[in-house]
Every structure is written in structure tokens, then in C-alpha cells.
Amino acid sequence: PPPPPPPPPPATPESEPTRPRGLSLVRLAKSPPPAEPTRSSPPPVADADAKALAPLVAFVNVASAVELLLLAAFRGREAQFFTHPEKMDDAHFSALLHLLQLERCELSLLSFQKQELTEARSGAFFTALAANKSLMTLELSGQVIGPDGARDLSVAIEKHPCLTALGLNANAIQDVGALDLASALARMGPRSPLRSLDLRGNKLAEPAARALADVLKAGVPLQQLLLYNNGICHRGAVALASALEQPGSTLTNLDLQANNIGDVGASALAHAVLHNSALLTLGLRGCQIADLGASALATALGSNSTLTSIDLYANSVGDKGVSELCSHLKMNEKSALSSLELDGNSFRTAGCDSLAGLLRTSTSLTTLALSSRSVGNEGLAALAEALAHDGALTTLVLRGDAPRDEGVVAIGRSLRTNATLTELDLDYTLISEAGAHALADALRASLSLRTLVLCDRGLSAFSVAALADTFKHNRSVTRLDLLEARAGGPATDQLSLAHAVSNSGTPRGKEWSRVSVE
Numbered sequence: 001p002p003p004p005p006p007p008p009p010p011a012t013p014e015s016e017p018t019r020p021r022g023l024s025l026v027r028l029a030k031s032p033p034p035a036e037p038t039r040s041s042p043p044p045v046a047d048a049d050a051k052a053l054a055p056l057v058a059f060v061n062v063a064s065a066v067e068l069l070l071l072a073a074f075r076g077r078e079a080q081f082f083t084h085p086e087k088m089d090d091a092h093f094s095a096l097l098h099l100l101q102l103e104r105c106e107l108s109l110l111s112f113q114k115q116e117l118t119e120a121r122s123g124a125f126f127t128a129l130a131a132n133k134s135l136m137t138l139e140l141s142g143q144v145i146g147p148d149g150a151r152d153l154s155v156a157i158e159k160h161p162c163l164t165a166l167g168l169n170a171n172a173i174q175d176v177g178a179l180d181l182a183s184a185l186a187r188m189g190p191r192s193p194l195r196s197l198d199l200r201g202n203k204l205a206e207p208a209a210r211a212l213a214d215v216l217k218a219g220v221p222l223q224q225l226l227l228y229n230n231g232i233c234h235r236g237a238v239a240l241a242s243a244l245e246q247p248g249s250t251l252t253n254l255d256l257q258a259n260n261i262g263d264v265g266a267s268a269l270a271h272a273v274l275h276n277s278a279l280l281t282l283g284l285r286g287c288q289i290a291d292l293g294a295s296a297l298a299t300a301l302g303s304n305s306t307l308t309s310i311d312l313y314a315n316s317v318g319d320k321g322v323s324e325l326c327s328h329l330k331m332n333e334k335s336a337l338s339s340l341e342l343d344g345n346s347f348r349t350a351g352c353d354s355l356a357g358l359l360r361t362s363t364s365l366t367t368l369a370l371s372s373r374s375v376g377n378e379g380l381a382a383l384a385e386a387l388a389h390d391g392a393l394t395t396l397v398l399r400g401d402a403p404r405d406e407g408v409v410a411i412g413r414s415l416r417t418n419a420t421l422t423e424l425d426l427d428y429t430l431i432s433e434a435g436a437h438a439l440a441d442a443l444r445a446s447l448s449l450r451t452l453v454l455c456d457r458g459l460s461a462f463s464v465a466a467l468a469d470t471f472k473h474n475r476s477v478t479r480l481d482l483l484e485a486r487a488g489g490p491a492t493d494q495l496s497l498a499h500a501v502s503n504s505g506t507p508r509g510k511e512w513s514r515v516s517v518e
Contacts, residue, residue, distance in 0.1 A: 049102065052095060055089075056098075057095075059092045087115075093121060093125075100128040100135070105133075119149075122145050123149075126156040129160060130155065131159075138165070140168055141168070141169035142169065145171050145177075146172050146174075147176040150173040150178070157185065163194060168198055182212055186214055189220060190219040197225055199212075200255075201229045203230060204227065204232060209236025213240050216243035223250055224253040225253070226253075232256065233265070236259075236265075244279060257311070261284075267293055273307060274299075274303060276304075278306070280309065282311070284312055290321070294320075298325040301328050301329055301332065317346065318345070319348060319354075339368075340369070343398075343399050345374065359383070365391075366393060368395070368397070369399070370383075371398070372400030381410045383411070387414040388417050388418060394420060396411075399427045399429065408438065413438065413442070419448050423449070424449060426452075433459075433462065440466040440469065443474055450479065452467070455482075
């Protein structure tokens with residue numbers, strides 16, 4: 001008989017932005033367990049292969065080499081295969097190389113949990129990769145393969161028939177390694193299977209950006225290019241923008257966060273957006289963009305009908321830049337923009353007035369992120385007035401560390417009549433007891449709100465109890481996060497009370513919820 005199937009891998013939770021630990025109340029949905037995929041047993045493994053795979057069999061704790069191949073075929077499509085808490089010794093690593101080179105290997109995803117690719121191992125690993133015919137996703141983040149490893153990897157990439165996603169975050173490949181990779185990809189052109197390339201944190205500069213632009217111009221059908229936290233300047237952005245203007249561009253996600261491209265680079269990208277119908281997401285967080293660059297982007301958004309998300313967090317966009325963004329978006333009836341991140345900029349009340357006007361008319365914008373520090377109470381009041389009427393917005397993020405009681409109270413009042421907003425994130429916004437109780441009243445009456453995120457700093461135990469009580473009165477509320485709930489602080493003092501409230505009976509019967517200090 002075939003060997004018993006291994007237990008299914010644990011479900012991977014959705015990734016969320018890193019936040020301070022705090023009190024989290026989550027109403028759990030009741031859903032049937034997922035059905036396990038049907039798997040067939042592979043034929044017996046040759047004695048020589050079984051002996052070579054033996055160390056890996058022990059490492060991943062399965063019964064035999066047959067079971068190892070079965071596990072590779074199953075988990076390769078569902079989860080990370082090698083996520084062992086211990087580092088692999090040389091015997092384990094050699095067995096992995098043997099597995100990769102087997103004709104019968106079906107492993108499609110390989111992600112190392114520890115730093116396994118030492119200088120001595122990387123050459124042998126990339127040789128095995130060149131002989132592999134099954135991997136589709138290779139995640140090497142944090143392996144630090146360096147320029148030499150990138151050169152060996154580029155040779156393997158040209159020989160690999162199906163690698164679609166390559167993760168090289170924080171590998172210190174630098175411009176030299178990026179040039180080798182880019183040359184290999186450009187030689188493959190349209191026949192390259194690669195669709196996603198992650199080069200975040202590799203100390204890349206203008207030469208690498210130009211080489212990657214040449215890759216796109218060569219017809220490589222990349223869809224995602226992540227260049228976060230490198231040293232790309234405005235000249236590199238101009239080169240990438242020229243590639244986006246090429247007919248037939250396939251790139252849908254370009255992330256240039258934390259690169260000093262400035263207004264010149266932003267303007268070049270804006271010109272590309274005017275002529276590009278493939279790009280969906282543009283990440284420009286922390287790119288030293290001011291009103292001039294924002295105005296150029298506004299002009300592009302006034303006619304673009306495909307871009308769905310633009311992230312301008314932590315730039316220097318003022319009232320003028322925000323007003324132009326809103327004005328052009330309002331005039332574009334075909335706009336597809338659904339997410340706009342503007343928190344961490346320098347605009348004030350005038351910019352908020354423009355955003356409020358946009359919210360009243362936009363049929364596509366569903367997520368808006370702002371900074372409560374810059375917008376002030378007057379700006380929050382303008383946004384609250386717009387929220388009082390139903391629109392397209394479903395998520396409003398107001399991050400900051402300044403007290404904004406009057407504005408928060410106004411927002412709370414607007415939620416009583418709003419029937420579209422499902423998430424309100426007030427991360428780090430300091431509120432007093434009056435603001436907390438206004439939000440609690442809004443939660444009880446809200447027709448749509450599901451999630452409320454608050455900072456615990458300054459909240460009294462009475463306020464926490466009032467917020468937790470909304471679980472009893474409003475079945476639609478499924479999540480309440482009190483960030484920075486300190487041990488012995490107001491939120492944790494009320495943990496038992498919150499647990500009792502959130503598990504109390506409702507008119508429609510018993511609810512089951514989880515309350516935890518994360």
C-alpha cells in the first residue's frame with residue numbers, strides 16, 4: 001500500500017505591516033477545514049538515490065526517500081519546503097543538491113529559513129539549479145551570495161526552463177552581480193520564464209538600473225521588479241522609465257521605495273505612466289519627491305486608466321501637490337486608482353480639503369492613508385464631513401503621534417451614517433477618553449465597520465472596556481487592535497473583562513472570539 005500521507009502544512013497567515021505588540025481582539029469565522037489535495041505514490045527509488053537522499057530524509061523527518069519525493073511534490077506547490085529550525089550540515093546540503101538534480105524531482109518552491117549558501121556551497125548549489133527542471137520559485141533572501149554568487153546564478157538561470165520567481169533580497173550582489181544577472185536575462189529575451197525579480201537591499205546604483213532597463217527593453221516578460229532600499233538616483237529612474245514607455249511592456253509592479261530619485265525621477269516615471277497601460281502598482285515611498293514631482297504624477301493620473309495603486313509615503317508633498325493630484329483624479333472618469341498613500345508628507349488643511357472633495361466624487365478610491373500629525377483637527381473634520389456620505393472608500397488610515405481628539409470625535413460621528421468604510425486605522429494617533437468613547441459609540445451604530453486599530457497610549461481602563469463592549473452590541477465588528485498594550489497597562493488590565501465581553505451572548509446567539517496579548 002502507499003505510505004500514509006504527511007499532515008498538511010500549517011496555513012500561512014496573511015502578511016501584515018510590522019506593528020508594536022498589543023492587545024488584539026479577533027472574531028474568528030467558522031469555516032470547514034480545507035480538503036487535502038489528492039496525491040499519488042511515486043514508483044520506488046533506486047538504491048543509489050535512496051542512499052544519497054538519506055540525510056535529507058532524516059532532516060525533514062519523513063520515513064523514506066519515496067516519502068521525501070512525495071513531500072516535495074505536495075509541499076512544493078503549497079508551502080515552503082525547507083523551513084527547519086536548524087541549519088543544514090554538509091550531508092543534508094549534499095542530499096538537497098542530489099534531490100534537485102533528480103529527473104523525478106517535482107519540487108516547485110524552495111526557500112531557505114537559515115543562511116545556508118556559504119561561499120563554499122553557492123557554486124555547487126547553482127550547478128545543481130542549472131540541472132533542475134522543476135523549481136518555479138527560488139527564495140534566497142538573506143543568503144548574501146555576493147557578486148560571485150550572482151555570476152554563478154546567472155549561468156544557472158539561462159539553463160533553467162521554468163523559474164518564474166527569484167528572491168534575492170539582501171544578498172549584497174551590488175552592481176557587478178546585477179549586471180551579470182541582467183546580461184543573462186537580456187540574452188534570453190522573450191523566452192525567459194522569469195516573471196518576478198526581487199533585488200531589494202543589494203546596494204544597487206545607476207549602472208544596475210540601466211542594465212535592468214535593458215532587460216525590459218529586450219522583451220523579458222517581467223511582471224514584478226522590486227528595487228526597494230538601494231542607491232538608485234534620478235538617472236536610474238529615468239532609464240527605467242524609458243523601458244516602461246516601450247510598446248508591449250509587461251511590468252505590472254515597480255517598487256522604487258527608499259531610492260533618492262527626487263522630482264526628476266518622479267517626473268520621468270510620470271511621463272512613462274502616460275504611455276503605459278500595463279503598470280498597476282508604483283511604489284515611491286521615501287523617494288525625496290516634492291510638489292514638482294507630485295504635479296507631474298498628477299498630470300499622468302489625469303489620463304491613466306490602469307494604475308491601481310501609488311505609494312507616496314514619507315516624501316515632501318505639500319498642499320499644492322496634493323491639490324493637483326486630487327484635481328486631476330476628479331477629472332479622470334476612467335481612473336482605476338484604488339489605493340493612495342500620502343502619510344508622512346507635508347500638506348496641511350488645504351490638502352485635506354482637496355482630498356475630502358475627491359472622496360465625495362471618486363468611484364474607484366477604496367484605500368487612503370494619511371498622517372494625523374500633518375492634517376490636524378481641521379483636516380480631520382473635513383474628511384469626516386466627506387465620510388458622512390457613502391462613497392467608495394473602505395479603508396482609512398490616519399497614522400501619527402499627535403493628540404487629535406476633536407478630529408477623531410468628528411470621524412466617529414460620521415461613521416454612524418457611513419455604510420461603506422470597513423476599516424479605520426488610527427495607529428499612533430493619541431486620543432483621550434472622549435475620543436475613545438466617540439469611537440465606541442460609532443462602532444455600536446456602524447453599518448459597515450469591521451476593524452478598528454488604535455494606540456493604547458493614553459487610554460484608560462474604562463475606555464478599553466467601552467471599546468471591547470462593542471463586540472457584544474455589533475456583530476459586524478470582527479477585529480479590535482489596541483497597539484502598544486503594555487503588560488500591566490490599561491489594556492492588559494482589562495484582558496479578562498474584554499474576554500468576557502467578547503464571548504458574551506448576542507441576540508443572534510453565542511459568538512466565539514479570541515482575545516490575545518500579541
